[in-house]
Each structure stands twice: as C-alpha cells, then as structure tokens.
Amino acid sequence: MENTNDIMGINFILLxxxxxxxxxxxxxxxxxxxxxxxxxxxxxxxxxxHMDSRLCTPxxxxxxxxxxxxxxxVLTVVPKMVGNYLMHIRSISPAVGCGFQIxxxxxxxxxECFLLAAMSYDRYVAICHPxxxxxxxxWQLCLRMTFGxxxxxxADGLMQAAATLNFSFCRTHEIDHFFCEAPSLVRLACADTxxxxxxxxxxxxxxxxxxxxxxxxxxxxxxxxxxQMCSNEARKKAFATCSSHISVVGLFFxxxxxxxxxxxSYRSANHDKVVSAFYTIFTPVLNPLIYxxxxxxxxxxxxxxxxQCSALSHD
Numbered sequence: 001m002e003n004t005n006d007i008m009g010i011n012f013i014l015l016x017x018x019x020x021x022x023x024x025x026x027x028x029x030x031x032x033x034x035x036x037x038x039x040x041x042x043x044x045x046x047x048x049x050h051m052d053s054r055l056c057t058p059x060x061x062x063x064x065x066x067x068x069x070x071x072x073x074v075l076t077v078v079p080k081m082v083g084n085y086l087m088h089i090r091s092i093s094p095a096v097g098c099g100f101q102i103x104x105x106x107x108x109x110x111x112e113c114f115l116l117a118a119m120s121y122d123r124y125v126a127i128c129h130p131x132x133x134x135x136x137x138x139w140q141l142c143l144r145m146t147f148g149x150x151x152x153x154x155a156d157g158l159m160q161a162a163a164t165l166n167f168s169f170c171r172t173h174e175i176d177h178f179f180c181e182a183p184s185l186v187r188l189a190c191a192d193t194x195x196x197x198x199x200x201x202x203x204x205x206x207x208x209x210x211x212x213x214x215x216x217x218x219x220x221x222x223x224x225x226x227x228q229m230c231s232n233e234a235r236k237k238a239f240a241t242c243s244s245h246i247s248v249v250g251l252f253f254x255x256x257x258x259x260x261x262x263x264x265s266y267r268s269a270n271h272d273k274v275v276s277a278f279y280t281i282f283t284p285v286l287n288p289l290i291y292x293x294x295x296x297x298x299x300x301x302x303x304x305x306x307x308q309c310s311a312l313s314h315d
Contacts, residue, residue: 010173011091012098012185014084017178017273028085031277034285035078041288042067045298052301058142059126060298062119063291065146066248069108069115070284076104077179077280094165098180102161103154105181105280109256110207111153116249117211118145120218123245127238128225156207160200167191177273179280184272204260212253219246244291251286255279 018024018031049055049064080097084090092098125136164182170190177184182200186193219242226238259275292298 010169011093012180012188013174014081014090014092014178014180015174015176016081016085016090017277018085028082031078031281032082034281035074035082038074038281038284039071042071042284045288045292046071048298048301048305052304054297055301058137058139059119059122061142062115062122062146065149066112066115066119067288069112070287072104073108073112073280074284076101076108081178092175092180098185099161099165101180102164102182102185103157105179106157106160107150107153109153110156111149112252113207113211113256114149114152115146116245116252117214117218118142118149119245120215120249121145123242124218124222127222127242152207156203160203163196163200167193167196178277181272181276201260208253208256208260215249240296247290248287251283252279255283 018028045067046064049060049067080092080101084092092101122137122142125133129136160182164185167186167189168191169188173188175184175188183197186197186200222238222242226235229235229238255275255278259272259279292302
C-alpha cells in the first residue's frame with residue numbers, strides 16, 4: 001500500500017451526485033435552476049433589506065446575514081459540482097479545492113446555527129418585551145451576535161480543515177461525495193482517525209445542540225407569553241411573526257441532525273449525498289421564499305420596489 005505523506009501534488013476525485021443518464025440530466029437541470037434561483041432570491045433579499053428604511057431593524061439585518069450565508073454556501077459547493085459535471089472532470093486539488101470547501105462549508109453551516117439562535121432571541125424580545133426592544137435588542141448587541149456567529153463558524157471550519165488535511169492519505173483518492181466534506185475525506189486517511197472523528201462528532205453535536213437549546217428556551221418563553229395574551233388577534237400576529245423562523249429552523253436543523261448525529265451503522269454515502277444536496281442547494285432557495293411569503297413587511301417592501309420599478313419603466 002502506498003504511503004502518501006504529501007498530498008499537495010495529488011488530486012482527489014469527486015464521484016459526484018449525478019451520472020449521465022436521462023433521469024440524472026433532468027435532476028442536474030433542477031440543481032442548476034435551484035442554484036440560480038437561490039443566488040437571485042437571496043441577493044435580492046439582501047438588497048431589499050438594505051434599500052428599504054422600514055426594514056432597517058436588527059431582525060431584518062439578521063435575515064440579511066442569513067441570506068448572505070446562503071449565497072456563500074451555494075457558491076462554495078455548486079459551481080465546482082456543475083463545472084465538473086459539464087466538463088466530465090471530477091478532480092479537485094487537496095489544499096486549495098478541498099481546503100477551501102471544508103473551511104467555508106463548516107464556517108457557513110456553523111455560523112448559520114448560531115445566527116438562527118440569535119434570530120430566535122430577537123423574536124423573544126419582540127414578543128415578550130416589545131416596549132424594551134431597543135434596549136434588549138440594541139444594534140450593538142445585534143452586531144456582536146452576528147460577529148460571534150461568523151467567528152464561531154470560522155473557528156470550527158479552520159480547525160477541522162487544518163486537521164483533516166494534515167492526515168496522510170494512502171488509500172484510494174476517490175471521495176464518494178459531490179464536494180469535499182470532512183467526514184468523507186477522513187475515511188480515506190491511512191492513519192488512525194478515531195480520536196479526530198470522536199472530536200469532530202463532539203464538535204458537530206455542540207454546534208447543533210447549543211443553538212437548538214437556546215432556540216427552544218426562546219420559543220418556550222414565547223409560547224408561554226402568547227398563551228397569556230387575551231386577544232386572539234395578538235396571538236395570531238405573534239404566531240405569524242415566528243412561523244417563518246420556525247420553518248427555517250426545522251428545515252436546517254432537521255437535515256443537519258439527520259446527517260451528523262446518526263450512528264455510523266445507519267449511515268450510507270448515498271443518503272448523506274442526498275441530504276447534503278437538500279441543505280446545501282435546496283434549503284437556500286426556500287429560506288427567502290418562506291420569509292417573503294409569510295412576512296407582511298417584506299411583502300410590503302417588495303410591492304413598493306415593484307411599483308418603483310414599474311414607474312421607472314413607464315417614464
């Protein structure tokens with residue numbers, strides 16, 4: 001068995017998600033459409049939030065950061081996947097290609113976990129302490145939570161990318177995935193990776209469970225406050241305010257828990273690839289749709305923008 005201590009000159013092979021059958025060509029067109037839709041909708045959401053003065057609040061600033069993370073996530077994974085598929089090239093360089101994907105993927109996934117927790121706190125303050133919202137959810141605190149989300153995600157991404165690429169790879173260099181994911185790459189190492197895999201598992205669990213715990217606390221307090229409201233109209237408004245965020249949390253954490261917290265005996269490469277495709281390609285499409293369709297302020301800003309565009313086109 002070849003012992004490779006230097007992987008700098010050896011490219012990995014991504015086996016990919018799709019083949020070249022008629023059915024898979026159809027799925028490829030769907031992936032490409034989802035990618036373009038995700039880019040356009042999330043970029044438009046960011047622009048809309050920063051252009052409309054009614055949306056210049058901590059709540060929508062956090063939403064713009066979520067859209068920014070989704071844009072960067074699809075740009076990290078999909079262009080390489082599409083390029084390899086179209087050009088029939090499946091290789092990816094270890095340090096630049098794999099290192100880039102592992103770092104940014106974990107940074108964005110980890111950052112989104114904590115950002116969703118920050119958004120749940122924002123909803124808690126808005127519903128339970130509306131009169132003290134400017135105090136409990138100041139711009140200074142909002143920026144700190146945003147920076148903290150990016151920092152914690154980046155720290156996790158940097159550590160795991162550096163540790164993963166530090167292994168020697170003496171087995172086949174074929175990665176059974178459509179992008180460089182740390183667990184898939186570690187399986188190719190010829191060294192004993194049990195300690196690192198355990199540490200990686202603990203890290204992933206903490207990155208998921210800590211934000212989930214904070215989200216559950218926030219929504220438990222919100223539910224208690226809503227149940228004490230006398231007005232049915234106030235209850236409906238409170239539930240409408242939270243429903244978008246709950247939907248996004250359910251989609252994101254449901255897929256992440258299914259991927260990273262299952263025992264090895266229940267895991268398969270095909271299942272991992274399908275679930276990864278869901279939360280790296282299709283979930284970023286759903287997030288802006290969920291928030292725009294269920295949020296009256298976003299719909300109002302969208303109508304205002306369309307009216308302005310219509311007025312300009314008729315001038």
